[in-house]
Amino acid sequence: MVFSSMIFLWAFLPIVFILDKIAGKSRKLQNLILLAASLVFYAWGEPRYMWLLLVSILANYVLGLVMDKTQTVGARRTALILGILANLGILGYYKYFNFFINTLNKVAGRELLSMKDIALPLGVSFFTFQAMSYLIDLYKKKYGAQKNILNMALYFAFFPKITQGPIEKYRDFEKQLTERKQSLSLMGEGIRRFVYGLAKKVIIADALGSCVDRIYGLDLANVNGVLAWIAIIFYSLQLYYDFSGYSDMAVGLGKMFGFTLVENFNYPYIASTITDFWRRWHISLTSWFREYLYFSLGGNRKGKLRTYINISIIFVATGLWHGASWDFICWGVFHGFFMVLERLGLGKLLEKTKVIKHVYTILVLCVGWTFFRVGDVGLTLQYLKRMFLPWMYTASGFAVQELVTNRAFFLAACGILGCGVLQKCAVKISPRAEKFKNSTAELIFCMLLLAYSVMLMVSSTYSAFIYMNF
Incomplete structure (x- = not known):
């Protein structure tokens, strides 16, 4: 079940919402209802x-109790190591087993081991990272162990975040399990945020995604420089509106039930550098790697060379987290290279410019997203040739109009404006922008967005969220 499905909108969500409100101020009953709903949602x-x-x-609940009751450092460390190994073992087997076996066989030049038919469990990358953060912070004594297994289960399985995050740290979620506040204003804010997220996904991301699929589905001989650039620009917008749309819906759902989930995006495409981009994109994942891996490796405290090595390790891990293939590793290494380059002096050089730094950032992102989307390193290089040597690839058996509709171009233009341009303008005219928030006009606008989104959902083919694959 996904947020942008009819069964979720018209059956699951209304039923869970009504039952939650019937439970009133009984947090135990509300938590039980939300846990049951979350397990149904996952199943x-x-x-x-x-x-x-x-x-x-x-397993993580029991290890947490053991760690909490044990006073000796050695025993606590043992429990922590067991927990991390268990969680990484789950992630490693289901997500990376076949990748490592395939790589080993290729290096050996023959089949040393056979690959297995292993399907990727839904949300495994997200709930294992949450589990590890719970145990690590517990080991550091930032809080006590959760004694109520039902509350622990709700932290893991809460349906707004189980499949695609955001990755919530237990310390931010703990008090909300028993002390969260609910109000009509918070509920209204949550509904509004959910509608905006749904519109991002259904109206913009899905429409652009169909054009992207058509272009990348062509034989390479039919892809010229123009089509290659249209495909990656559209994909960059599709990916952002798909994932940020989901994140908006997750945050909105949380507010509807009294929870405050962490923000995952802050207009990443207006970033001035790749370093700035990673402060704005998938914030919960970046925060997780910085706190639990980068700082553990020494951060920037052990000299410049060690800092550059640590950054490189972080981005290899970031690439692997996104997928078990060399394309994602290349994507991570590519971003890590520019992060290091900016620390070596490129960042200061870019500070002296206004336009060039944004052009540089977008170009780097477009190259990176090509690795992300194409799924084959060799084929990615062929697309990059068409993008940066377009005069060598002008022939195509298809006209642009056959693959990309005028509506898609219009939505792409709206998408570019919605990536931060309009928001910057709104700051300059903030009094008018503020009047629109929570006004009757915004209510009507949200109702129209919801109606149009539902109409598109009824008439179009189901499209899964991109990050469900990670």
């Missing part, structure tokens, strides 16, 4: 791996 999309989620919850 609907991934019934055969329901046991894996439950085992993960139970």
